[in-house]
Amino acid sequence: MKAKKIAVLGMLCAIAMVMSYLEHFIPTPHPAIKIGLPNVIIVFILYRIGVKEAAAVSLVRVLLTSILFGSIGSSLPYSLAGAVLSLLIMVALKQCKVFATITVSIAGGIMHIVGQIIVSCIIMGTAEIAYLIPALAVTAIISGALVGIAGNLLIKKVKKI
Amino acid sequence: MSDFIKKHKFDVILIGSIALILAIILAVFAFSKTEGAFAVVTVNGRQSAVYPLDEDLVVKLTNGDGYNILIIENGDAYIKEASCPDKLCVNQHKIRYNGETLVCLPNKTTVKVVSNVDGETDFIS
Numbered sequence: 001m002k003a004k005k006i007a008v009l010g011m012l013c014a015i016a017m018v019m020s021y022l023e024h025f026i027p028t029p030h031p032a033i034k035i036g037l038p039n040v041i042i043v044f045i046l047y048r049i050g051v052k053e054a055a056a057v058s059l060v061r062v063l064l065t066s067i068l069f070g071s072i073g074s075s076l077p078y079s080l081a082g083a084v085l086s087l088l089i090m091v092a093l094k095q096c097k098v099f100a101t102i103t104v105s106i107a108g109g110i111m112h113i114v115g116q117i118i119v120s121c122i123i124m125g126t127a128e129i130a131y132l133i134p135a136l137a138v139t140a141i142i143s144g145a146l147v148g149i150a151g152n153l154l155i156k157k158v159k160k161i
Numbered sequence: 162m163s164d165f166i167k168k169h170k171f172d173v174i175l176i177g178s179i180a181l182i183l184a185i186i187l188a189v190f191a192f193s194k195t196e197g198a199f200a201v202v203t204v205n206g207r208q209s210a211v212y213p214l215d216e217d218l219v220v221k222l223t224n225g226d227g228y229n230i231l232i233i234e235n236g237d238a239y240i241k242e243a244s245c246p247d248k249l250c251v252n253q254h255k256i257r258y259n260g261e262t263l264v265c266l267p268n269k270t271t272v273k274v275v276s277n278v279d280g281e282t283d284f285i286s
Contacts, residue, residue, distance in 0.1 A: 032249055074267060096171075103172040110179070124269055125206020128262050134186040141180065 008161055009049070009057055016041040016061045021069060033136070035143045036109055038065075042087070043105050043151035048161055051091050058083050077123065078116045085115035101155065102148030109144030110137050190260075197259040197274035200238045202231070205269050211278050214238065214257065227268035238263065238272055 019037035026035060038061055046054040062083045066076040086108040093104045113136045120129050166173055202210040204224045212218055218233040219241075229250060230242040237255035245267035253263050256274050263272040 030252070098171040099175065100169055100172045103169075103176055106176060106179075120264075120266060124203075124264070124266070124271060126203055126271060128203075128260075128271060128273055129264055131190070131260060131262070134183050134190070137179075137183050138187070141176070141183075 012041050013057045013060050020065045033139050036147050039147045040150045044154045047155050058087050077119045081115035081119040082112035086112040101152045105148030106144030109140035113140050194258045197276050199275050201273045203271045224268045229265050
């Protein structure tokens with residue numbers, strides 16, 4: 001049972017990493033805007049397996065994608081802050097038990113952006129970038145809804161892991 | 162439709178209020194837009210140069226090995242060329258209104274449009 005769980009989580013982590021790679025090829029209005037496809041997997045794990053597992057896969061995913069496709073120094077702090085904040089809000093909203101998956105995913109998307117902007121402000125030494133949050137949050141609502149719909153489908157189709 | 166709202170009452174409230182707040186903030190941004198007079202360059206969190214927007218200019222902003230070529234043309238400021246791999250700053254829109262900012266994360270450089278140079282020292286350091 002334990003070995004099976006590790007294997008399943010490893011596989012899901014690999015899918016999430018492939019998704020972050022493929023995401024580069026999907027055109028968006030601005031290169032800094034991404035759909036957040038890996039979050040489909042995180043949302044799925046959150047609902048079908050558990051909170052701890054979702055956190056583990058999210059962190060390992062961020063670490064490995066930064067090593068493989070980015071650079072530890074420049075992309076890791078942003079992705080990490082985004083992933084942690086987004087995970088925290090998604091867990092909190094999910095525990096409320098009154099919110100739909102799509103809402104949870106939208107909140108996750110918005111907090112992902114907030115996390116990245118906070119790190120940018122710290123690294124750049126200026127709070128000016130914070131004014132980008134509202135515009136980016138609008139795009140996060142759209143992409144978060146798409147991710148939520150995809151996550152919902154996955155949760156419905158895959159009943160048991 | 163009312164069934165949907167009843168079933169997803171909390172979702173509608175949460176997402177609705179977030180959307181409303183964002184709409185208000187963006188509307189305030191859009192209506193308070195005024196043309197600026199200066200481009201303030203900040204490198205590593207420190208203000209390094211100020212250029213008037215009414216004079217055309219080409220200048221190379223450097224930070225260590227990295228550089229960004231800033232162009233000021235017809236009252237617009239934009240980055241023409243950069244040493245960074247992602248080129249996000251080059252792909253940003255031209256800026257001319259107060260508060261608009263060009264950002265280059267790899268070179269830790271920002272260019273912000275302001276109306277006057279005094280009193281614009283709100284950087285953390």
